[in-house]
Amino acid sequence: MRERIRKILVTGGCGFIGSAFVRIATSKGYRVVVIDKLTYAGDLARLKGVSPKYKFYKTDICDKAKVEKIFVVEKPSIVINFAAETHVDRSILDSGIFLESNLMGSQALLDIINKYEIRKFIQISTDEVYGEIIRGRFLESSPLRPNSPYAASKAAADLLISSYMRTYGFPALIVRPCNNYGPWQYPEKLIPLSILKIIKGDKIPLYGDGKNVRQWLYVDDCARGIVELMEKGSIGEIYNLSGAEELKNIEVLKIILRILNCSDSLIQFVKDRPGHDKRYSLNSQKISKLGFKPRVSFRKGIENTVNWCLEHKTWLLSKWKDIAPLYK
Ligand SMILES: NC(=O)c1ccc[n+]([C@@H]2O[C@H](COP(=O)([O-])OP(=O)(O)OC[C@H]3O[C@@H](n4cnc5c(N)ncnc54)[C@H](O)[C@@H]3O)[C@@H](O)[C@H]2O)c1
Numbered sequence: 001m002r003e004r005i006r007k008i009l010v011t012g013g014c015g016f017i018g019s020a021f022v023r024i025a026t027s028k029g030y031r032v033v034v035i036d037k038l039t040y041a042g043d044l045a046r047l048k049g050v051s052p053k054y055k056f057y058k059t060d061i062c063d064k065a066k067v068e069k070i071f072v073v074e075k076p077s078i079v080i081n082f083a084a085e086t087h088v089d090r091s092i093l094d095s096g097i098f099l100e101s102n103l104m105g106s107q108a109l110l111d112i113i114n115k116y117e118i119r120k121f122i123q124i125s126t127d128e129v130y131g132e133i134i135r136g137r138f139l140e141s142s143p144l145r146p147n148s149p150y151a152a153s154k155a156a157a158d159l160l161i162s163s164y165m166r167t168y169g170f171p172a173l174i175v176r177p178c179n180n181y182g183p184w185q186y187p188e189k190l191i192p193l194s195i196l197k198i199i200k201g202d203k204i205p206l207y208g209d210g211k212n213v214r215q216w217l218y219v220d221d222c223a224r225g226i227v228e229l230m231e232k233g234s235i236g237e238i239y240n241l242s243g244a245e246e247l248k249n250i251e252v253l254k255i256i257l258r259i260l261n262c263s264d265s266l267i268q269f270v271k272d273r274p275g276h277d278k279r280y281s282l283n284s285q286k287i288s289k290l291g292f293k294p295r296v297s298f299r300k301g302i303e304n305t306v307n308w309c310l311e312h313k314t315w316l317l318s319k320w321k322d323i324a325p326l327y328k
Helices: 016-027 064-074 088-093 096-113 149-168 190-200 219-232 249-259 298-311 313-318 320-327
Strands: 007-011 031-036 054-058 078-081 120-124 172-177 179-181 204-207 213-218 238-241 246-248 267-270
Touching (some): 007 016, 007 064, 016 031, 016 219, 064 096, 078 219, 120 219, 172 219, 179 298, 190 204, 190 249, 190 298, 190 313, 213 249, 213 298, 249 267
Parallel strands (some): 007 031, 007 078, 031 054, 120 172, 204 267
């Protein structure tokens, strides 16, 4: 099986989750070709130390001519699309690039791949496409009710892919992970932003009353889940991918503050994000039935993440200039 699917084209492989996937896939013997535009969120440093089994092309997935050339030269049998603009706050300020990369970029990939033969296309979607849920958990069959421009751009791509599956028999599957955290996450997202703020000696901004609930999944578990779906997932299916652990944002911050021996008084409540979803929660029994289970508890994962951030202060601080305008 692995022999036949040995070459994987990974878009967005210099991002947070994509790079974790590249590390795990290459360590399992797969050959990986990475396409990444290297936006402010992409960083080749994330792939330092990865075995020479990966190859890199600095390319925008919206550039059909360039992507097709790579496709023809590399002849991958699997394509995994991680490439996206991913920060909800930025999508609220300007949704244009979100539609370009997340929807039109996916469309470009679909049209190129549709001309050739591959075994599987995996779209990395998000739990945010379902919108919020106050009680219970979303199933893969739940309706899409995205509330932010980011979530709408991801939901639009999911719908387009479903239409290609039905119309052309396109061999895709869609994965919807919950909130990820772990080493190398760009520090505009809640957990690394809070750690960076503590390192800088600043207050930590927390939206609204801090009671918004998210499920948390350690990034290596997410990447392992995607490898599992690459190997065993069925074409035409959608898979939720989450850890069981749900926490309010304020609880997450208090855990980080405890680990760093800091006082809760560092938390500064700020005006809520417009349209802020109260709670996301996924039912992930479908992927569990394939034998997948997250291995890293939130307690262990958050300690690893805090320690990693302390060891990579320079990297975190180097990103501050791109994040600061969001927190004026
Ligand atoms: N981080 C999470 O908690 C989370 C949760 C659920 C789903 N997701 C999804 O997982 C995927 C990866 O998320 P992440 O957190 O690693 O994101 P990220 O922002 O860390 O990385 C995104 C990567 O995509 C690249 N990219 C962006 N636009 C591109 C384009 N047009 N062409 C080529 N490359 C481009 C960037 O340079 C970057 O390397 C995304 O599709 C996201 O929607 C993320």
